[in-house]
Amino acid sequence: MKLRILSVGHKAPTWLQTGYDDYAKRIQPMISTQAVELAPAKRSKNPSSAEIDKYKTQEGQAILSTxxxxxxxxxxxVKGKMLSTEALADRLKHAMTDGQDVAIVIGGADGVSADVLASADFQWSLSNLTLPHPLVKVILIEQLYRAMSIIHNHPYHRGG
Structure with missing residues (x-):
């Protein structure tokens, strides 16, 4: 199984990139993981709702083409299903058993397009909170690492 994180956004601040890199390095022996950075659509200063839809469509096309x-x-x-870490571990284990590759999408500042949501095999919410996208990436990789630790009976989940 291969796992890819498709993330729309700008370069993360160094402290967040350091956190992401730490967990990305830790997870590699358990599952092949790759981050794919996608450039956000160029935005105007005060976009209209029609412009926001256009941005989401452009970013959605980039996601789906990747x-x-x-x-x-x-x-x-945000409207996706919330999972416990144990439920995430079960979902990952099922995908691994079935030999499925998975791409996890972190959309742009305005979310993801209807086309991307319609193409989703699973819609997942990390939180009801609004979080900065670079922080979401760190939380995501940490939770993936924690879930893989559960699958591999690694002690991180119990004390990390």
Whole structure:
């Protein structure tokens, strides 16, 4: 199984990138993980709702064109299903058993397009809170690492 994180956004501050890199390095022996950075659409200063829809569509096209054949698409969305870490571990274990590759999408500042949501195999919410996208990426990789620790009976989940 291969896991890719497709993230729309600007370069993360160094302290967040350091956190992401730490967990990305830790997870590699358990699951092949790759981060794919996608440039956000160029935005005007005070966009109209029609312009925001246009941005989401542009970013959605970039996301969908980056998707690999037969790759399952898990999309982070505030309206998605919330999971415990144990439930995430079960979902990952099932994907691994089935030999599925998974791409997890972190949308742009305005969320993801309707096309991306319609293409999603799973819509997942990390929180009801609004979080900065670079922080979401760190939280996501940490939770993926924690879930993989559960699968591999690693002590991180109990004390990390």
């Amino acid at each position: 998707r690999q054949p037969k790759e399952k698409l898990w999309v982070l969305d």
